[in-house]
Amino acid sequence: MKLLEQAPLSAKFGMAIIVVYVIAAVFAPILAPYPQRAIVGSQFEAISAAHWLGTDHLGRDMLSRLIYAARNTVGIAVAATALTFLFGCMLGFLAATIGGWGDQLLSRAADTILAIPTLIFALMLLTVFGTALPVLVLVIGFLESPKVFRIARSSAMNVVVMDFVEAARLRGEGVGWIMRRELLPNVMAPLVAEFGLRFCFVFLMISALSFLGLGIQPPLADWGAMVRETAQLISFGVPTPLIPAFAIALLTIAVNFVVDWFLYKQSGLKEERA
Amino acid sequence: MARIAVLIAQRLGLGVLILFAVSLIIMFVVELLPGDTCQELMGQGATPQTLQACRAALGLDDPMHERYLSWLGGMLTGDMGISLANQRPIDELVIRRILNTFFLAGIAAAIAVPLSLMLGILAAMYRNSIFDRIVNVSTLTSISFPEFFVAYILIFIFAVELGMFPSVSNVHADMAFQERLYRSLLPALSLTLVITAHMMRMTRATIVNLMASPYIEMARLKGIRGMRIITYHALPNAFAPIINVITLNLAYLIVGVVVVEVVFVYPGLGQLLVDAVSNRDMPLVQAGALMFAAVYVLLNLFADIVSIISNPRLLHPR
Numbered sequence: 001m002k003l004l005e006q007a008p009l010s011a012k013f014g015m016a017i018i019v020v021y022v023i024a025a026v027f028a029p030i031l032a033p034y035p036q037r038a039i040v041g042s043q044f045e046a047i048s049a050a051h052w053l054g055t056d057h058l059g060r061d062m063l064s065r066l067i068y069a070a071r072n073t074v075g076i077a078v079a080a081t082a083l084t085f086l087f088g089c090m091l092g093f094l095a096a097t098i099g100g101w102g103d104q105l106l107s108r109a110a111d112t113i114l115a116i117p118t119l120i121f122a123l124m125l126l127t128v129f130g131t132a133l134p135v136l137v138l139v140i141g142f143l144e145s146p147k148v149f150r151i152a153r154s155s156a157m158n159v160v161v162m163d164f165v166e167a168a169r170l171r172g173e174g175v176g177w178i179m180r181r182e183l184l185p186n187v188m189a190p191l192v193a194e195f196g197l198r199f200c201f202v203f204l205m206i207s208a209l210s211f212l213g214l215g216i217q218p219p220l221a222d223w224g225a226m227v228r229e230t231a232q233l234i235s236f237g238v239p240t241p242l243i244p245a246f247a248i249a250l251l252t253i254a255v256n257f258v259v260d261w262f263l264y265k266q267s268g269l270k271e272e273r274a
Numbered sequence: 275m276a277r278i279a280v281l282i283a284q285r286l287g288l289g290v291l292i293l294f295a296v297s298l299i300i301m302f303v304v305e306l307l308p309g310d311t312c313q314e315l316m317g318q319g320a321t322p323q324t325l326q327a328c329r330a331a332l333g334l335d336d337p338m339h340e341r342y343l344s345w346l347g348g349m350l351t352g353d354m355g356i357s358l359a360n361q362r363p364i365d366e367l368v369i370r371r372i373l374n375t376f377f378l379a380g381i382a383a384a385i386a387v388p389l390s391l392m393l394g395i396l397a398a399m400y401r402n403s404i405f406d407r408i409v410n411v412s413t414l415t416s417i418s419f420p421e422f423f424v425a426y427i428l429i430f431i432f433a434v435e436l437g438m439f440p441s442v443s444n445v446h447a448d449m450a451f452q453e454r455l456y457r458s459l460l461p462a463l464s465l466t467l468v469i470t471a472h473m474m475r476m477t478r479a480t481i482v483n484l485m486a487s488p489y490i491e492m493a494r495l496k497g498i499r500g501m502r503i504i505t506y507h508a509l510p511n512a513f514a515p516i517i518n519v520i521t522l523n524l525a526y527l528i529v530g531v532v533v534v535e536v537v538f539v540y541p542g543l544g545q546l547l548v549d550a551v552s553n554r555d556m557p558l559v560q561a562g563a564l565m566f567a568a569v570y571v572l573l574n575l576f577a578d579i580v581s582i583i584s585n586p587r588l589l590h591p592r
Contacts, residue, residue: 010411111292112292112295112296112299115292115295115296115567115570115571115574116296116299116563116567116570117525117528117529117566117567117570118529119529119532119533120529120532120547120562120563120566120567120570121563121567123532123547123548123551123559123563124300124303124304124551124559124560124563125303126551127551127554127556127559128303128304128306128307129306200418204418204420207420208420208421208422208533211420211422211533211536212532212533212536212548212551213548213552214551214552224420224422227422227423227426231426231537234426234429234430234434234441235429235433235434235441236434237430237434237435239430241426242423242426242427242430245420245422245423245426246423248420248423249415249418249419249420249423252418252419252420253414253415253418255418256414256417256418257414260414
């Protein structure tokens with residue numbers, strides 16, 4: 001608790017925003033005035049007492065969709081990031097633990113995937129495999145995992161040469177045990193910060209894909225898709241498409257602020273001495 | 275020098291290998307699709323006989339490695355096949371579009387590079403000052419913005435409210451340079467805002483790192499002024515990492531361009547790729563993806579080579 005009080009203003013602001021988003025996601029059905037798929041008015045209604053943010057191109061309530069999207073977009077981004085970490089950490093630790101040819105093979109495979117721009121690769125894979133939600137999560141998990149792999153591998157490399165790992169090996173522990181019980185607890189700190197950053201990238205990528213029409217599909221509410229659906233309004237001087245875009249930006253900023261503070265705290269001592 | 279030549283040759287070899295692997299992946303992924311080009315072309319009404327004839331004509335019955343080789347050969351010689359959606363040769367479409375994309379990315383880079391270098395150096399010089407804090411928070415904020423958010427804000431302010439720029443950048447080949455520039459400025463500006471933040475933060479980090487090194491401390495102890503330390507002592511050593519930063523961000527720019535092109539309906543390669551994806555026009559998707567990947571790989575390769583060349587430890591081996 002004391003730690004939280006010491007946090008700079010930007011980090012406190014970030015944490016507050018994240019809490020608001022989590023509440024919106026969890027209690028969406030209670031908070032939202034209308035269901036996300038219900039057509040409750042005419043097309044593109046202006047802001048009114050019944051529709052605080054107006055209605056979209058099919059006459060659905062914007063505010064309700066904005067709240068439900070917190071659940072859909074953020075939920076899927078968290079799932080994809082978690083999958084990214086599951087792939088990336090497991091393979092990264094594995095590469096560090098077994099070394100030799102296995103390590104070479106995994107590292108070169110990761111390099112190859114990293115050599116293709118992620119968004120382009122994602123567009124191609126989603127064209128081939130379709131845009132069902134599990135496919136979306138899998139594709140993003142697959143494409144982002146090499147970045148986590150590199151970090152997991154390089155941090156695990158430093159630990160793998162320690163005496164206690166050697167001791168565990170001599171005790172006859174298996175690769176799984178070493179990865180889970182010896183490596184994981186010792187590389188948690190950099191991985192937590194990486195999780196925050198990776199979440200931002202994944203979240204922005206899902207939004208970009210949805211904006212391009214290949215991410216989360218209608219009728220599910222999603223911020224990127226909402227921008228796309230209401231985009232024509234902007235040329236009439238109505239700022240509606242900016243609202244879901246702002247929702248995306250705000251969450252990413254909040255997470256970035258918190259991660260920045262976390263990284264600063266980790267490196268803070270070193271910088272002081274220098 | 276010999277060592278550098280060997281290192282560069284190794285990098286080039288690796289680059290070719292990666293491009294080869296990328297082309298293999300792009301080809302293989304599409305092979306996983308159910309059905310083939312002929313079924314897509316003829317749709318539901320195709321009889322087995324016409325399908326057979328079409329496959330024979332396009333060479334789809336050949337074994338996979340032969341088809342891969344002829345596809346790759348076509349890509350290298352500029353014969354990229356025919357678009358399924360409008361039956362036009364792909365190379366015509368792709369080459370015109372990619373020039374437009376380079377034009378857009380070029381303007382963005384011309385604005386972003388000097389701007390971010392200046393901001394980065396200033397922020398590093400006045401580290402922990404109010405200026406540094408403001409730049410830090412505002413760049414962190416703009417990194418967090420999705421590209422389309424930046425783009426729509428710019429449209430809202432400059433195209434709709436002020437009416438200074440068009441909100442749709444429909445450039446075409448026979449347009450005067452000034453007109454073209456004018457129409458591309460808003461998308462270029464959105465791209466600039468996105469990459470300036472990255473570049474500026476990396477420049478700042480590089481300079482801050484350098485400023486902590488002993489020879490800078492020595493210069494400071496000799497009583498040299500701040501600006502002179504930066505220009506005479508820090509910058510020459512910062513060139514290599516800074517060029518690296520610029521090239522990496524140009525690679526990022528080439529990809530960031532996709533979303534911005536779609537927002538502004540700019541006729542670039544990104545827009546073409548997205549259209550091809552929504553039409554499920556696989557040959558065009560393959561060609562577009564390969565183009566993007568090739569530019570991306572080449573820029574990264576260039577960054578690698580520049581950092582090898584500009585490393586004085588390699589230039590003057592002991």
